[in-house]
Amino acid sequence: MSTIRDVARHAGVSTMTVSRVINRSGYTSAATRASVERAIAELGYVPNAVARHLRSKVTKTIALVLSDITNPFFTTIARGVEDVAGPRGFGVMFCNTDEDPGEEMDYLQMLTQRQVDGVLLVPAGSATEPLRLLRSRNVPVVVLDRRVRSRQVDQVRTDSVADSRLLVSHLTGLGHRRIAMLSGKRTISTATDRVAGYELALRDAGIPVDPRLVRYGGYGVARGYQMATEVMALDPAPTALFAANNFIAFGAIRRLHELRIHVPDDISLVSFDDLPDDWLIDPFLTVVDQPAYEMGRRAAELLLQRVDGAPPHDAQSIVLPGELMVRRSTAAPSPRPVAVA
Amino acid sequence: MSTIRDVARHAGVSTMTVSRVINRSGYTSAATRASVERAIAELGYVPNAVARHLRSKVTKTIALVLSDITNPFFTTIARGVEDVAGPRGFGVMFCNTDEDPGEEMDYLQMLTQRQVDGVLLVPAGSATEPLRLLRSRNVPVVVLDRRVRSRQVDQVRTDSVADSRLLVSHLTGLGHRRIAMLSGKRTISTATDRVAGYELALRDAGIPVDPRLVRYGGYGVARGYQMATEVMALDPAPTALFAANNFIAFGAIRRLHELRIHVPDDISLVSFDDLPDDWLIDPFLTVVDQPAYEMGRRAAELLLQRVDGAPPHDAQSIVLPGELMVRRSTAAPSPRPVAVA
DNA sequence: CTGTTAGCGCGTTCAG
DNA sequence: CTGAACGCGCTAACAG
Numbered sequence: 001m002s003t004i005r006d007v008a009r010h011a012g013v014s015t016m017t018v019s020r021v022i023n024r025s026g027y028t029s030a031a032t033r034a035s036v037e038r039a040i041a042e043l044g045y046v047p048n049a050v051a052r053h054l055r056s057k058v059t060k061t062i063a064l065v066l067s068d069i070t071n072p073f074f075t076t077i078a079r080g081v082e083d084v085a086g087p088r089g090f091g092v093m094f095c096n097t098d099e100d101p102g103e104e105m106d107y108l109q110m111l112t113q114r115q116v117d118g119v120l121l122v123p124a125g126s127a128t129e130p131l132r133l134l135r136s137r138n139v140p141v142v143v144l145d146r147r148v149r150s151r152q153v154d155q156v157r158t159d160s161v162a163d164s165r166l167l168v169s170h171l172t173g174l175g176h177r178r179i180a181m182l183s184g185k186r187t188i189s190t191a192t193d194r195v196a197g198y199e200l201a202l203r204d205a206g207i208p209v210d211p212r213l214v215r216y217g218g219y220g221v222a223r224g225y226q227m228a229t230e231v232m233a234l235d236p237a238p239t240a241l242f243a244a245n246n247f248i249a250f251g252a253i254r255r256l257h258e259l260r261i262h263v264p265d266d267i268s269l270v271s272f273d274d275l276p277d278d279w280l281i282d283p284f285l286t287v288v289d290q291p292a293y294e295m296g297r298r299a300a301e302l303l304l305q306r307v308d309g310a311p312p313h314d315a316q317s318i319v320l321p322g323e324l325m326v327r328r329s330t331a332a333p334s335p336r337p338v339a340v341a
Numbered sequence: 342m343s344t345i346r347d348v349a350r351h352a353g354v355s356t357m358t359v360s361r362v363i364n365r366s367g368y369t370s371a372a373t374r375a376s377v378e379r380a381i382a383e384l385g386y387v388p389n390a391v392a393r394h395l396r397s398k399v400t401k402t403i404a405l406v407l408s409d410i411t412n413p414f415f416t417t418i419a420r421g422v423e424d425v426a427g428p429r430g431f432g433v434m435f436c437n438t439d440e441d442p443g444e445e446m447d448y449l450q451m452l453t454q455r456q457v458d459g460v461l462l463v464p465a466g467s468a469t470e471p472l473r474l475l476r477s478r479n480v481p482v483v484v485l486d487r488r489v490r491s492r493q494v495d496q497v498r499t500d501s502v503a504d505s506r507l508l509v510s511h512l513t514g515l516g517h518r519r520i521a522m523l524s525g526k527r528t529i530s531t532a533t534d535r536v537a538g539y540e541l542a543l544r545d546a547g548i549p550v551d552p553r554l555v556r557y558g559g560y561g562v563a564r565g566y567q568m569a570t571e572v573m574a575l576d577p578a579p580t581a582l583f584a585a586n587n588f589i590a591f592g593a594i595r596r597l598h599e600l601r602i603h604v605p606d607d608i609s610l611v612s613f614d615d616l617p618d619d620w621l622i623d624p625f626l627t628v629v630d631q632p633a634y635e636m637g638r639r640a641a642e643l644l645l646q647r648v649d650g651a652p653p654h655d656a657q658s659i660v661l662p663g664e665l666m667v668r669r670s671t672a673a674p675s676p677r678p679v680a681v682a
Numbered sequence: 683c684t685g686t687t688a689g690c691g692c693g694t695t696c697a698g
Numbered sequence: 699c700t701g702a703a704c705g706c707g708c709t710a711a712c713a714g
Contacts, residue, residue: 003707014685019709027683046478049454050395051707054690075416082437091434096423113390137387221619253622278562281594344691355701360693368699392691395706
């Protein structure tokens, strides 16, 4: 591997001149530029970005730390991120935390050592520790999808409380009064916010909250299955289920299917984040659709602004609109309640 | 940000000693080690990985270059990759080429400048150019999912010819004789291999290949829709459709739905790579299921072996088994052929 | 428009 | 067991 020095020697100029040619910085006469470029071609010289990064204090790399890239919601976010970062010359590293704050801290540790220019973080829990780490190392961060208390940090998300309220109001509007809430872990803002929206909607409709109907299981298919099993064993059983995310919904659907409980005739089901529209013949779930791709884009744009030195005060909170999509998984409550053995 | 030198001063030792403590290399007395560790803690010292990488010629970073992270098949691969790379201290950068060889080369250029230790490549076309680039820069590569001619390069994939033949034999076994093949771009090995398997299966069954039934559109929902539109306009129409990947299948399903053509009563449909099992209530498509997660794992393991200096001769070709999953989208051909207006 | 000097922060010599 | 010196490849600051 030849270095900038080899090129300089070969072209009979100084390394500085070569550097200028490569980076189009400063002035260079057409003649020297040409001879440098020829030397580069002849030697097959490839600039070493690591050395450049060491010198310039900038790595042109951002990280995307999320719970599970396997969830199409996050995949779509990732695509949005890459679509803005890539063309701007930024590399994107991704890390799966599986909602484990320990994993999250380990990754953040690694990432700061690598001097990433910024981090897009979907916090695995209360974000205070990770945020403190990042702040102490002066690395810009945008919190994605989930809410954090601090007004000092940039955030991009949807309004889980409002959107949840909308979704549940749709159910109460249909006449449902026993609605089970299958949510994520208590430490995650979207999980608690969606419960909060649920409670608001119930209050709007004058329905008391039955705590047995509210579950904080976790954002996974297995947890959805389990929570559905639990609430369907209650007496009386709920007439509607609210899954706080797509994976919970998938697990719940599986359980209902096993129990031969039909949606929406026997029970209604709503959720956040179904699968992408064009994957489905005929979307079935009534959901709040979050603009995942746009969330990824906006978050990346905001982060890159900070990286480019936008003043770190006046942190922004970008709250994108979710959209209620009423489809075929909701109907008026069944006249005869579901009987579970 | 404090440097190793600050720590050394603070602890009253040389930088070398600090380095030894950090990297657990060489001997250090318990006493000095303790005082160094205290200094590190007091100063909040964070080793600069970029400097280390410059020195050590190793970046502990690999790249995953694929067509579209949005496709759950590739997402699952990505997860497999990260699950082996992460714990070993490797960062993973991902790049979306959208099957564009130009984009692919741009990314590869960027990645080699960044001195990534290795690349996992899902080639966007004939892989010769990208592979030559990588080889000339001495960066190890494992080709994923798609086949390349060279016996010199590591590969991890399934056997598209055999699996396709299996899938189509299932159709001919049911009595189908007019089977449309909706494939990816001609430049992509899985697309041509699946066509090859299709032709073999037809030959096995003594059915001549009707070239009008074979389409090379591309691995996307829109292309699937379009190809389905085209073949369903033929007279006589096919009695079965073979989508070369999941996205093509989704597009085809949409078109069939519009045409009020029912699967499997009016037409049969098979595909590679449905959605992950636990996302679906009751999987419908008859498919060949590829072990995507395992492919990602194996490819990453192989790559990291090369990175760790496994001899580059004896390139490996790992061919993982696909599995035929017969489900409800296939049946014997309809007695009355589909009539399209 | 071009060159010189001096590091970026670390780890690898090789001496002690 | 520890330290001094050097250089990885590049660019910021100055000259000129």
